[in-house]
Amino acid sequence: MRNRLIVSSLLAVTVALAACGSGSETPDAPAPAVSISEVHWNDAAVRDLRAAIDSRQAHGLDHMNFAVDGRPGSAEGDRALTESALRYASALARGASDPKKLYDIYSVPRPDPNLLPGLAKALKGGDLKDWLEGLAPQDDGYRRLSKAYMSLRGSSDAPTPAIAHDSELLKPGNTDPRVPLIARQLVASDYLDGKDTQGDRYSPAMVKAVQRMQADYGIKPDGVIGKDALEILNLSDADKVRAIAVAMERMRWLQRDPPKTRIDVNVAAGRLIYWRDGKMVDTRKVVVGKPENQTPQLGSPIYRLVANPTWTVPRSIQNKEIAGKGSAYLRRNNMAWKDGWVVQQPGPKNSLGLVKFDMKNEHQIYLHDTPAKQLFQEVQRQRSHGCVRVEDALGFAEMLARDEGVLDEWHRARATGKETFVPLPREIPVRLLYDTVLFGEDGEPVIRSDPYGRDESVATALGFAAGTNHQLRANGGDVGP
Structure with missing residues (x-):
């Protein structure tokens, strides 16, 4: 069960990362050179641009401001509108943040499309919204993340955790309504096999899983679920929203047609x-x-x-x-x-x-x-x-x-x-x-640990408030590279 979860999770994410391009047999002809002064706007196109940006929540970009500047009808106004459109188009096509600025080392190939000719063509054809939507990853993994983000976003401002806080410690052998939710997160984090998740009883198999988790995070491995262990296992809707937004951003960083x-x-x-x-x-x-x-x-x-x-x-x-x-x-x-x-x-x-x-x-x-x-x-x-x-x-x-x-x-x-x-x-x-959001066998996003704390810089760049991360405690290593 656990191996199927891992493989299906990784496959779903990597397929998402690896989606092919348009699927055409031959590459499109190079777009003709276009000057920014040649791009012209009308009122309908401006409405389409505003509507597209107003829908940015579907891409986890709703914490960012993409102001639409300028009015059509003048060279200055058209230029300002073009620059606004290109800012949003770039966020969809290659990411709203630059991983090379967020991390000391990042050399994974990224998309680098020439957006101006595409924008000019979309404006002439009256299909600006479709063109913009087509710049984001076009695959099931990205769509599933988007759907999950949208469904959670309404409650993301409420810090209510998925697993209720309780002053009572959860000890081995206890029966507690929190157990199924705790078991689900242990399975998602690969500490527990899915077959050991039955009922409300804190079973010996779960105790061993919790002890392994506690040891990994520098907590006394006694199997007792108290405040520290619960904080690691627990994810509020706001935590999930941040993680999913980061996952979508990382996917936008990647080539649409990798080898x-x-x-x-x-x-x-x-x-x-x-x-x-x-x-x-x-x-x-x-x-x-x-x-x-x-x-x-x-x-x-x-x-x-x-x-x-x-x-x-x-x-x-x-x-x-x-x-x-x-x-x-x-x-x-x-x-x-x-x-x-x-x-x-x-x-x-x-x-x-x-x-x-x-x-x-x-x-x-x-x-x-x-x-x-x-x-x-x-x-x-x-x-x-x-x-x-x-x-x-x-x-x-x-x-x-x-x-x-x-x-x-x-x-x-x-x-x-x-x-x-x-x-x-x-x-x-x-x-x-580096991906901390995978997919379970049910197709739902699974939030795993962020062992290096790398999600934080991406989330901040996307406009999210600071979150919390429980850092791993390295142990059991050796002298090797």
Whole structure:
């Protein structure tokens, strides 16, 4: 049940993120060059623009002000109206905020349409509203988020939580009407299997789920649901509205026609999806960076597989976690000094495991295997120093090598027992994304944790008041990247 929830959730979101364009067989001809002075308005077009902006709630943009300036009939008025229309069009087409300004690192490809020719054409054809609506993501995932946002928006100003506050602690074995709602959120957060959600009794399975959650957030893992645990589990309508608006904004940041063969990693959920020729062919868990060593939001391709990799320990890890441990530690972990660096030799103890997926980026972020298999059993898998550890990485490498036609080369490389590089005939794009709103099996949005607190800056840019975020407490990590 839990796995179906995860896969359907991730599939729904990633399909939403990955919707193809218009579906036409050939790309449209380049739009003719248009000067802003050539765009003219009339009263009907202004009414259409105002009506479109008045409907911005459907896109979670109702906390932002898109003032319509100017009157038609003069060059100055037409220019002001055009600029107003382009501001709103840009918010729909590429996002109302700029992720490169919100985050230190953001290199996932974004849409960059030339909006002025489209605006001019829409005004001439009298279909301004349809043109504007067509700029937002056109897929079921975005529509479902919009529908959920609209249904919640009416009550979003009321801070009433979904799970009623109660002065009574909820202890193991208690019967309480709050239990079903608590169980639902535990399932949504992947702490509890859906089959363990029956009735009003606070069952042993739920107690174990709560204890895991408490440990992840630095609360005494006693299984007693008090104020702190309830705050983490609880979401008011206002909390949900903010999260859904942020999710829609993140979708607007993304290409409408991403590569059909690619790898998407949801860092917030710790999951990977492999797309091949437009179809999802594989999904698996990943371990990503701790909150203090966050995995950035990157667009960066895999260009080769590395069998039996060595690991040159970065200075930051070397200085903080290895310095002073002595030669016995180095020998025990198959490490040695080489040209002033600590290098770990190939083998089962290597922190990169038995395969590395080399990627092209300046941040030294890549996918890899790991000997720390136990971390894949964690619910919150933010445990690394920033790189992405892949569950059953050898099986995943085998799949990529087969699909790319280099399986024989990969097998020979592995058999050497030495670090050996297998170039891919074509690069496979990878997108390291961050999504905290997924979809359950019932098609309803599921709000998951925000382990890095990244939702806050997006929500603020969209005009929402400050919210609260319960930060994860990293534990159970190791020396690996």
